[in-house]
Amino acid sequence: MTRTGRFYAEIYGCSLNRGEAELVLRALEAAGHSPVGSPDDGDLALLFTCTVVGTTERRMVAAARALPTPL
Numbered sequence: 001m002t003r004t005g006r007f008y009a010e011i012y013g014c015s016l017n018r019g020e021a022e023l024v025l026r027a028l029e030a031a032g033h034s035p036v037g038s039p040d041d042g043d044l045a046l047l048f049t050c051t052v053v054g055t056t057e058r059r060m061v062a063a064a065r066a067l068p069t070p071l
Contacts, residue, residue, distance in 0.1 A: 004032035008042035012060065013050035021048035039067050 039045040
């Protein structure tokens with residue numbers, strides 16, 4: 001039996017990063033997982049980002065820290 005779940009995703013960065021993230025999200029959906037609109041509603045929170053620039057890196061670390069922590 002395969003377990004399916006719900007996932008929340010945020011995507012930041014260049015078009016390559018966005019394209020790669022979309023491939024991952026489509027694969028999750030094809031496997032039966034469902035996207036949700038809030039990190040609190042998901043079993044998994046995904047943060048797709050590129051940290052080439054220092055200010056972006058700081059923003060992304062803050063965004064990751066703002067996600068709900070696992071139980």
